[in-house]
Amino acid sequence: MVTVNRNYLKLPGSYLFSTIAKKVKAYKEANPQAKVISLGIGDVTQPLVPAVIEALHKAVEEMGHAETFHGYAPDLGYEFLRTAIAKNDYQHRGCHIEADEIFVSDGAKSDSGNIQEIFGLDNKVAVCDPVYPVYVDTNVMAGRTGDYSQERGNFDGVIYMPCKEENGFVPELPKEVPDLIYLCFPNNPTGGAITKDQLQEWVDYANKNGSVIIYDAAYEAYITQDNVPHSIYECEGARTCAIELRSFSKNAGFTGVRLGFTVVPKELVRDNVSLHSLWARRHGTKFNGAPYIVQRAGEAVYSDEGKAQLKEQVGYYQRNAKAILDGLSQAGFTVSGGVNAPYIWLKTPDKMASWDFFDYLLEKANVVGTPGSGFGAHGEGFFRLTAFGTYENTLEAIERIKNL
């Protein structure tokens, strides 16, 4: 008789953002006149920039002619894109990363969910708390955790590293040494950043203990401060302990285009096995490459025009972040994030529970955000707002919240 993967049954309820979408839908149906503004899910609102649109049209045209048609892509990504990434995102920043250490994918969500597959089931996983749900959920599904504790609001067998006001939302090095350490900086959901010196401590800790850091740098384009690293490979020794996940969603608005990549340095060996070769095998067996036209769009992100246009686009969202941060701060809220990240982390007033504040904001201000508790137990009492709305909507949302 067929058995199912019963680890799935440990997952409580549905995916956070599905729950929010359902609540918002119900509210809109009950209040059709309400003008609801979403600063909730991290989806962008600005169109693709002209350089990317042009590259897409050109690639589409190529696909329509036999001489320039492209069938199966190389599993690991086209050379033109891997080279552009290696050069612009790494070598220009002084990081030693080669093109063949870059694995192009259909996005960082897939990669951050799939990367755990190359590790044994007996590894102990550490995550920040609060945290992007995919890291934990995919480890639960794989069987690397215990059961969900309703009381604690998290899973047995996972090392949760609290990110609190007191530590500036950067976790302390855990006392119990984890095998796999998921770090995301600039952080989702808190918008907090890590300095290069702080990150170096993590790299040293991982190297000393033989741990592997899975470093999600999806929001690096939003960094404004000099001492905040764009890549973990800016730290010495990261090539022997870190995998980096990167996305085109937030620096180029590719949420609906789907492109990302993972970096696995060739020096990264554990259990006497090259993680680079394991990921190459995984990628080559369970994935068939990102679309040619999308990889050409990715290449355009690194052209001179693309860079200039995207600097402006990111600047647009950064201005939103500042508007939220300043506005809410003036209104007397305790807010953080937003300086090196597109996320603002808001402390709910009067210790209101996160989901209560969600309902309150939806009903009283018609503004949608994300309850901090949806990201983990230590997110309780907090609330995430994103800078990805339009400027006009962002200003209006802030006005409405101010006037509550």
Added chain:
Amino acid sequence: MVTVNRNYLKLPGSYLFSTIAKKVKAYKEANPQAKVISLGIGDVTQPLVPAVIEALHKAVEEMGHAETFHGYAPDLGYEFLRTAIAKNDYQHRGCHIEADEIFVSDGAKSDSGNIQEIFGLDNKVAVCDPVYPVYVDTNVMAGRTGDYSQERGNFDGVIYMPCKEENGFVPELPKEVPDLIYLCFPNNPTGGAITKDQLQEWVDYANKNGSVIIYDAAYEAYITQDNVPHSIYECEGARTCAIELRSFSKNAGFTGVRLGFTVVPKELVRDNVSLHSLWARRHGTKFNGAPYIVQRAGEAVYSDEGKAQLKEQVGYYQRNAKAILDGLSQAGFTVSGGVNAPYIWLKTPDKMASWDFFDYLLEKANVVGTPGSGFGAHGEGFFRLTAFGTYENTLEAIERIKNL
């Protein structure tokens, strides 16, 4: 200390098609004047049809304007595409499949590799032999098999179902009842087809024993005979035992565009759990939707123009298949497949080993095919040719083989 997923280490050598690519590259470098024709990997050569190109350009244009920009897609696929699929691929054929039983993905390779994740590790897997390598490899990687036996050329703990000349390349019902049964018809690599009556026997067998059939129908567009089913849901009772995988790669030339889908009927329950809900959870957690522009391209496949243009494109490849089949048959080779599939299965002359024949053909005729043994032990002594070349190259390759 970090441990790796040691199941990966059971996999012998590299992925079949990487090995072929390396051999061909080496030959070309040593013989730069050779005009090598590939009828090897199942990649298409004809450009995307005009209806698809038009849809792509239109969708790209939408992505360039704020009012029509599309960010994150629904995890499970856009309604417009799921509805078109349900209507055209299923309801028009009399199959009861609803739009919300269709999960849009980035291609059938990903789906056929990922689908095993929703099942327990204790399930016994059955595959045809020879077989598309991804089914077995991904089960090996998950830990659902034993070790690789160099002697037998396959894995312990897997039920291999021989597809031989004697059984017309359709396997017999296995005596040891498997839990998960992978079937691909029209078949890759043999090009063999299964009749509706034969497939009904498998459906009945699965329902009787509580097994699940994972039915890969990637090549259904090539079916020319009336008694050959396009979908397993043409069989009575399939909704309670079968998952179907479908691709846009071969019916619409999307190998470099990346689009596919999986059908999981809501009645499909095992171990008291709905497989539909498990796959929805998997899809929603580890995947973030296919690109908007690609889903619009998929929609165009079902437009009147798209259908007419693609009928012609598939006809082009079918003509190739016939040319290979007739040509090699006249030349005295024993060939099968090609009538309901884009693959021709050739018996090597004089019991030559498959890889020897590969080398022979590459060196003497500069023609690349795929060694049958690369697909499994029972593929030894066979060789796969594909109909996806250009007509001119296909004719020339056949001439060269004839003249050997």
